[in-house]
Amino acid sequence: MKVVRDRAAATRLPSRHRFALARLIALLRFRPDVPTPAGIDHLMLTIDRDQSAVEIYAVSFWVIGTAVVYLAAILPLPAGWAILVSILATGLLMQVPVYVIGGVLVPLWNAVTGANIENNQKVQSVAFMTLMVIASSYFGVAPPPVRWVAWLFFTVLALNAAAWVILTALGRRVQEVERRCGL
């Protein structure tokens, strides 16, 4: 795993972000002269795609928020109660696909094929996003405001795809900022 020492600017490196939209924003916000925070003598920054707290919390909030709205929409309760119940239940319901895939499907696959897959992060992420796309397609034709949430979901996906295209075109600039941080 790559590590950058004593260069606070590296916190904004695109390579510390997972999604193309976040990587593009990081690239646009990159400044080479970020000072080390006060009270810190030295820094050791890991270069990993999942290192950005802001990105991961934002995506988590967005995905969970979307799921809360979808669940509230199908609950036979008044809107306020539906949202409250949905907030509490979504935290658990969101984990159900994880247990099904990681606890049943992958072990079955391992048993049938003789494989020994343990790290299921990638397959879980793809499956999860697929479920969200299916749910958003369903709620995309629901009455507002649920429809707007579904449309927002697809808008973010479209923006992410566009960001990927732009980032691919800006490949040299990405390399340049990484070089400035000693990578």
Place this chain on the structure above:
Amino acid sequence: MTRTAWWRRFLVRGVFWRQFLRWAVLNIPIWVEPAAIAWWSLLFLLWGPGRRGVMRNLTAIKPGSWSAVNFLRCYRVFWNYAWTITDNVRFKELHVVPDWEFTGWRAFETMQASGGAILLTAHMGSYDLGAHLFSETSGHRVIVVRAPESDPQTRAFESTHQPDGVRVAFNVNSTDLAIDLLHAIRDGEIIAVQGDRVTEGITALPATLFGRPARVPAGPFALALATGAPIYPIFIIRGGRRRYRLLACEPISVRRTRSRDEALAAAVAVWTGDLEHVIRTWWYQWFQFEPYAAESES
């Protein structure tokens, strides 16, 4: 396996939760993780003894605080603890290291340069991540001293999931361990000990923490007195998602005087002063799930 043994897996210190955490690290999408941790931290608030222990300690750290507010603070402690043990497992399984910030670098550097030292820390941040950092940045070998897990299955699980490059010594036989550690310090190795909790069978020294009588392990102070090696108070503090701070305080020397007890008491007072300062600032990082002061004493 008996019925009792089967159920023991699901106790708070049972092996099930270690296995489940490892499984979760390998399965939960990284952007679902905050929600999953928030949910499980909430569920673990049902763990009465742990919750009450944290809340009792909070009443000492924050005198005059309200129980309702301390309940919310307790959630913050559980939330931070969940992130810390998750980062620890992620490091062991996937070799993902967090960002590190260093404060008190001069003291840390002195420790690295010294031949043999005692690193005194607390139940904060990730002990294993910190030990790994020392072994990466230092030419010295680090020996981590800790209490063995009370559950045999958990103990077996932990022994097969130890991080590389760090030697763990369990304080089961005080005499043998003391001799081993004495030799290790003289051979230039670093001994890492948690100095904020005393487990059963461990020799303790009296101390005062947040105005209440407490006990700290005698081992590190006795070792320092015997070897002349300084004690380095070092704390690992979680600063945010995958971000930790290593805070090194000024070394403590246990000076030989006519009275051994006085020498030890003076060193303990400096240590508890550092400990109090750190816990007061980062109370939500003190993973002390049992009351540090006995009911009658407090």
